[in-house]
Each structure stands twice: as structure tokens, then as C-alpha cells.
Amino acid sequence: MKTIKKCLFPAAGYGTRFLPATKAIPKEMLPVLTKPLLQYGVEEAIEANLETMAIVTGRGKRSIEDHFDISYELEHQIRGTSKENYLTEIRNVINACTFSYTRQVEMKGLGDAILTGETLIGNEPFGVVLADDLCDSENDGVLKQMVKLYEKYKCCIIAVEEIPAKDSNKYGVIAGDTIKDTQYDEGALVRVNDMVEKPEPKDAPSNLAIIGRYILTPDIFDILRETKPGKGGEIQITDALLEMAKIGKVIAYKFDGKRFDCGSVDGFVEATNYFYKKSAR
Ligand code: G1P
Numbered sequence: 001m002k003t004i005k006k007c008l009f010p011a012a013g014y015g016t017r018f019l020p021a022t023k024a025i026p027k028e029m030l031p032v033l034t035k036p037l038l039q040y041g042v043e044e045a046i047e048a049n050l051e052t053m054a055i056v057t058g059r060g061k062r063s064i065e066d067h068f069d070i071s072y073e074l075e076h077q078i079r080g081t082s083k084e085n086y087l088t089e090i091r092n093v094i095n096a097c098t099f100s101y102t103r104q105v106e107m108k109g110l111g112d113a114i115l116t117g118e119t120l121i122g123n124e125p126f127g128v129v130l131a132d133d134l135c136d137s138e139n140d141g142v143l144k145q146m147v148k149l150y151e152k153y154k155c156c157i158i159a160v161e162e163i164p165a166k167d168s169n170k171y172g173v174i175a176g177d178t179i180k181d182t183q184y185d186e187g188a189l190v191r192v193n194d195m196v197e198k199p200e201p202k203d204a205p206s207n208l209a210i211i212g213r214y215i216l217t218p219d220i221f222d223i224l225r226e227t228k229p230g231k232g233g234e235i236q237i238t239d240a241l242l243e244m245a246k247i248g249k250v251i252a253y254k255f256d257g258k259r260f261d262c263g264s265v266d267g268f269v270e271a272t273n274y275f276y277k278k279s280a281r
Helices: 037-048 063-069 071-076 082-097 112-115 144-151 167-171 219-224 236-244 265-280
Strands: 006-010 053-055 099-103 128-130 133-136 156-162 171-177 189-197 208-214 250-254 259-260
Touching: 006 082, 006 112, 006 167, 006 208, 006 259, 037 053, 037 063, 037 082, 037 128, 037 144, 037 265, 053 112, 063 265, 071 082, 112 219, 112 236, 128 144, 133 265, 144 156, 144 250, 156 236, 167 208, 167 250, 171 236, 189 236, 208 250, 219 236, 236 250
Parallel strands: 006 053, 006 128, 053 099, 156 250
Antiparallel strands: 128 208, 133 259, 156 208, 171 189, 171 208, 189 250
């Protein structure tokens, strides 16, 4: 059985909630302190021992490729000065993995973005990180925790967290049966048997919402090819995963750590304050 070496980053969306900031800057490049959201995601994937970062971009996203590359002019300018330190982290990232890119031509939803990434992933299990869900934890990163779980259960893993009932229409919401596993906290693992994309509170099957971390097996691509547009007229990964869940192949995992919704201004400010305080520790 192949281990997980690749991570897919759907990064083609418009980021309309952050206009005008995202008019000329991809939302994935918005910085929390001095680091773009996408770099946090890539660092989380590196920590989980993933080696290839497969990024699905779109028009106007070229700065992503430039960020994960050497800037010779800049290097030359600051060589030998104290400012060189500012580049250490990104240099380490560039040295630790390889990047590959493809473009989603039309914005047809997250499911379509993931299917677009098939050409970069091939026939192996892979991680998916939605960079605007920024995660942090004291011990192992969220993706690393999920890779461990995958090694044990060898099926799709999705990260979930409890949300207030009123927020159900912002997320994919799951339901299922608790898996008993003494290595995990009671209730941390759920064998998913239902999932709905952005239900109204009255239709939500539980208060467990999917956050932007997935481990997917490559059979998801064939299912996505057959998946019809769902919520919002878009091809939803939630709908494709429901097909897998029906045959018992999806586990929802209540991860250990914090998650900030950096796709919203409130979450973004919260993340900024959190990482600022953490950096001052
Ligand atoms: C996507 C998924 C949704 C998931 C969410 C997590 O929605 O479609 O199921 O709960 O990411 O952030 P989006 O936020 O892209 O609308």
C-alpha cells in the first residue's frame, strides 16, 4: 500500500469575501503576520512528511509560483545583511519539497478543482489542504494526525469539528457511527454514513462540520467524474465523498488543535491575533 507523499492545494477561487484586497492578489497569498496562508498549509504538509505540493491555480495566481521559488534579485540584494534571516523559513520550504501546478479553467466547484488535480496526483492516496482553513496544534499538525489515521484505516479521512447549529450552512456536515478505538479519545472517530453540503440548520444531520483537511484515495477521481453539480450549481467534494461513505470508506476525525476560518474577515483577524501572541511567547 502506498503511503501519502502528495498534497493537493485547491487555490483557484476568487476570494470575493476579501475584495478589494483579492483583486490582484490571490486570497491564498494574504499574510497572517508575515507569512501567506498557503505557506502555512505547505509547512503543515511538510511536517506530515509529504514531499510534492500539487497546486491547482487559476488566472491571476502567478504570484503563488513566484513565492515558492528563489528570487535571485532579492537574494542578491540582501546577501550578507541581517535581513537574510527573513528568508530562512521560505528557503527551507523550497528545499523540503517540490511544487507542481495546473490550472482550473472554469470555477466549477471544489470537487472539480480536486478532479483537475488528478493529473498532478495520479493513482495514489493524497492529502488536500484548503489554505483558508488555517490550523495550529501544540503537538502533531492536523495533517500529520490524519496521515497516521490513514496508515491505520486505509480509507478516506476528513477532519471535522463541532460548530454552532446556526453555522451549518457554511460547511459540509456529516453524520455516522462512533468507531471504538482505544488509541483515540471517545467519539474522536466517526464512520460516516451521511454528509450534506451546506444544509440549513433544520436539515443538518449533526453539528459536525468538515474543515479544509482531507485524505483521499484515488478512486475519488472516478466518482468525481460522475458527480453532478450540487449545492450552488457546483461539483461538490462532499457529494462525491458521500458515495464513498455509503460503502463505509470515509472516517471523520475530530482533530486535535485549533482551526481558523481565514476565508472570513473575523476568522482572519482571530488568526492574526493568535499567531501574534504565539510569536511573542
Ligand atoms: C468547502 C467545502 C465544505 C467544507 C469547507 C471547509 O466549502 O465545500 O464542505 O466544510 O470547504 O472550509 P467552502 O468554504 O469552499 O465554501
